[in-house]
Amino acid sequence: MFKILVIEDDATLFGEIKDRLSQWSYEVYGIENFDKVLDAFTDINPDLVIIDIQLPKYDGFHWCRMIRNVSKVPIVFLSSRDHPTDMVMSMQLGADDFVQKPFHFDVLIAKIQAILRRVYNYSTTKPTIKTWCGATIDYEKNSISNSLGVIELTKNEFFILQLLIDQKNTIVSRDELMDRLWDDKRFISDNTLTVNINRLRKQLDKLELGKYIETKVGQGYIALEKEPSSYD
Known part of the structure; x- marks a missing residue:
């Protein structure tokens, strides 16, 4: 219960x-x-x-x-x-x-x-540990770490990161992210996803990883494993 x-x-x-x-x-x-x-x-x-x-x-x-x-x-x-x-x-x-x-x-x-x-x-159907851009992602602790330190993410932040990394180097649409995060997106402002993405990037910046979450204008977001030019 x-x-x-x-x-x-x-x-x-x-x-x-x-x-x-x-x-x-x-x-x-x-x-x-x-x-x-x-x-x-x-x-x-x-x-x-x-x-x-x-x-x-x-x-x-x-x-x-x-x-x-x-x-x-x-x-x-x-x-x-x-x-x-x-x-x-x-x-x-x-x-x-x-x-x-x-x-x-x-x-x-x-x-x-x-x-x-x-x-x-x-998390019961996912591996416990994953790596991305040289960082270690712990699915049990909702944390990500590299040589610069360790950060713990909120459930939404970690879930977004997980969805993007599961499809790394592939664009994940805003609609798919909203569908997966919130079952009925009719009751969710489009700005809510933007706020969550920006918050995730701010956290990842502490490990110099925020730049690897790139915005594709009009399409969605992508988790890269190569050096990006910039992100919005």
């Missing part, structure tokens, strides 16, 4: 989310003290976290940062705000998805199921 922590201060909405997710046999937890969200996270050790942006004292972005400091657990943001910067900020902080309020519960459940399948099932 997957454990889901819902960081939501609207008691009515939390109750509805808990009831719906419980029908799918998820174990749902809420927050009693919004000053101690990280303590609750540590105690519960959830498989997925849902965070509202507007919360008492500290907003959801703050708690996302705190959680990301200690865990790569999948995070889904909820928000009644419709400014594009909220989605961009969420993705830059390492969120796996963003759901706009008001939302249909079937959409939320579908997104949760897609993330859980991707995060906790895909």
